[in-house]
Amino acid sequence: MEAWNRPRWGQLTVEEKMHTMQEVLKQLPAGFKWLRLERFERYGQSLETGVFLYEGSEYVFVPGDSVTLGRSEVHMYAKMSPVREAVIGPLLVQRQPVSAGWYECPLDRLDAEEDEDVFEAIEEFRQGPHTSYEYSQSFRLERDGDQVVVFLFDDSESFGEWRETELPEGFTLPTEDEWEYLYGAGVRTLFPWGDEIDTSMRLRHVSGSSEANAEDPYPLELPNAFGLCFPGDPYKKELVLTEGGITGKGGDGGSNLHGGQGVDLGYLPTATAFRDPYESELEWEDLLDCLVYRRVVRL
Incomplete structure (x- = not known):
């Protein structure tokens, strides 16, 4: 038209x-x-x-x-x-625009056994001074006030x-x-x-x-x-x-x-x-x- x-x-x-x-x-x-x-x-x-x-x-x-x-x-x-x-x-x-590779993941969607490394990183992150922490192409942690927000990396191969x-x-x-x-x-x-x-x-x-x-x-x-x-x-x-x-x-x-x-x-x-x-x-x-x-x- x-x-x-x-x-x-x-x-x-x-x-x-x-x-x-x-x-x-x-x-x-x-x-x-x-x-x-x-x-x-x-x-x-x-x-x-x-x-x-x-x-x-x-x-x-x-x-x-x-x-x-x-x-x-x-x-x-x-x-x-x-x-x-x-x-x-x-x-x-x-x-x-939104991130193509990283997506927010609620804590209750993480598995205590499979994501044990993420939970360990969260506890260490809570006690530290940093506002952000990233484990290469796996997970990222961001501080939002008293809360920790978890982002996971997209697992698509193409x-x-x-x-x-x-x-x-x-x-x-x-x-x-x-x-x-x-x-x-x-x-x-x-x-x-x-x-x-x-x-x-x-x-x-x-x-x-x-x-x-x-x-x-x-x-x-x-x-x-x-x-x-x-x-x-x-x-x-x-x-x-x-x-x-x-x-x-x-x-x-x-x-x-x-x-x-x-x-x-x-x-x-x-x-x-x-x-x-x-x-x-x-x-x-x-x-x-x-x-x-x-x-x-x-x-």
Whole structure:
């Protein structure tokens, strides 16, 4: 429908948008509920769009558009997706990404015998000063006040096996084209906010980058003009589909930053078109450790 494309969508009245959202609702998998119209603004752009709810997670309607993606310049420390024209269809998109490799496990679901090592680690963790503890690709403990929250690592051996449990019928992952459109919100700068990393911003993993309150959200994690949140964290990648299979976007697993290459190069992987040149060397389990994902519904 023409109204589901971004140029026309911006011309609709509130009443017309509400009507269109009811048409969208008819196409969605069972379980979706309509919530509201909301306007999102970021980096000089704005979009008033529909917000839906599915199993406790909010999803937003993102109208389609014809866009230019990729970067033409070559960077000695990075590989970028090529410049290309793409037609992006309308999507319903999960607002917040979730971990692909780690899931919360209530204590009462652990087995006293099989998970004896986890219980021992919990007791030791309770007495210690740390806020987080991870046993590589097995379990992770997080402190939440007086409580200890346990996360277990996903035991899938391939993307195909993982997809069977995490993507119900009617849901999929964004393609690389779709992800770059969603992340950059259609802008042509290197990053969604411009062509440089502002080192005065409060950034994860960068000590002293800002004097902001530690409880405040990191600027790169705030909703963009489509109402979508991204990690803004080079240690994480978002799982997307490619013609050849899958890839991770938005980070490099922390390789540059952990390798001591400084803030500018360390955060270069958060560029919209960035492709990790070393990702092919990783096994599924290693990639899964740093992956997040979001579900989308193509309309």
